[in-house]
Amino acid sequence: MKTRSLLLLITPPFIALAWLLLAGDPSTPARTAPADDSKPPARKPDVVYVPTPQFIVDKMLEMAEVKKGDVVYDLGCGDGRIVVTAAKKYGVKAVGFDINPERVRESIANVRSNKVEHLVTIKEADIFTLDLTEASVVALYLLPSLNVKLMPQLAKLKPGSRIVSHDFDMAGAKPVEVYRTSADPDGWDGSEHRIYKWVVPWEKDPATR
Numbered sequence: 735m736k737t738r739s740l741l742l743l744i745t746p747p748f749i750a751l752a753w754l755l756l757a758g759d760p761s762t763p764a765r766t767a768p769a770d771d772s773k774p775p776a777r778k779p780d781v782v783y784v785p786t787p788q789f790i791v792d793k794m795l796e797m798a799e800v801k802k803g804d805v806v807y808d809l810g811c812g813d814g815r816i817v818v819t820a821a822k823k824y825g826v827k828a829v830g831f832d833i834n835p836e837r838v839r840e841s842i843a844n845v846r847s848n849k850v851e852h853l854v855t856i857k858e859a860d861i862f863t864l865d866l867t868e869a870s871v872v873a874l875y876l877l878p879s880l881n882v883k884l885m886p887q888l889a890k891l892k893p894g895s896r897i898v899s900h901d902f903d904m905a906g907a908k909p910v911e912v913y914r915t916s917a918d919p920d921g922w923d924g925s926e927h928r929i930y931k932w933v934v935p936w937e938k939d940p941a942t943r
């Protein structure tokens with residue numbers, strides 16, 4: 735018998751219950767990585783957190799033509815809204831990565847409150863260290879320079895994989911579609927939003943190099 739189980743047996747029941755509630759039940763491991771509230775990011779995030787409005791999230795996934803069997807990655811997942819929406823709306827597996835432990839904690843809470851733990855995994859990671867080859871759809875809301883920096887990793891995605899980027903292009907790669915809207919059903923703001931879509935392997939665009 736493990737020491738922890740032994741201690742639970744000889745500890746008064748109310749203390750054992752409190753301990754279990756605080757420590758969590760080791761027999762049901764979460765699919766999501768634990769995040770320490772107090773822990774600062776391993777390094778400064780490359781871009782600050784700004785959430786994508788929900789109506790743009792919906793449009794990004796629609797443009798990506800998410801279908802059964804897809805695996806959706808969000809690189810810099812913020813509060814996890816893109817991966818949660820992919821799981822809820824399309825029933826697909828999705829993985830969100832963020833370098834900021836606070837965002838990871840928010841994403842995990844979002845995954846749990848939407849009850850999609852069986853489909854969504856949240857990982858604390860620097861997106862520039864990742865192997866992306868398991869993904870068939872990649873969502874981005876970063877910066878133009880960061881999209882370009884990701885190109886060597888994105889180029890290794892399986893042929894036919896879709897990349898969708900909120901607001902920012904990827905110099906040197908010709909999008910197959912660019913969506914623009916100023917409509918804002920959520921009353922978020924009046925500014926224009928763009929969504930760029932590429933399909934792997936993308937066509938080179940020498941004009942933007």
Ligand SMILES: C[S@@+](CC[C@H](N)C(=O)[O-])C[C@H]1O[C@@H](n2cnc3c(N)ncnc32)[C@H](O)[C@@H]1O
Pocket residue numbers: 778779780781782783784785786808809810811812813814815816831832833834837859860861862874875876900
């Ligand atoms: C503009 S927000 C987008 C959030 C979310 N994807 C959305 O569209 O709502 C960018 C996110 O990228 C994260 N981030 C910045 N640099 C990162 C890096 N090198 N690796 C992982 N995440 C990063 C930030 O912490 C932030 O949450």
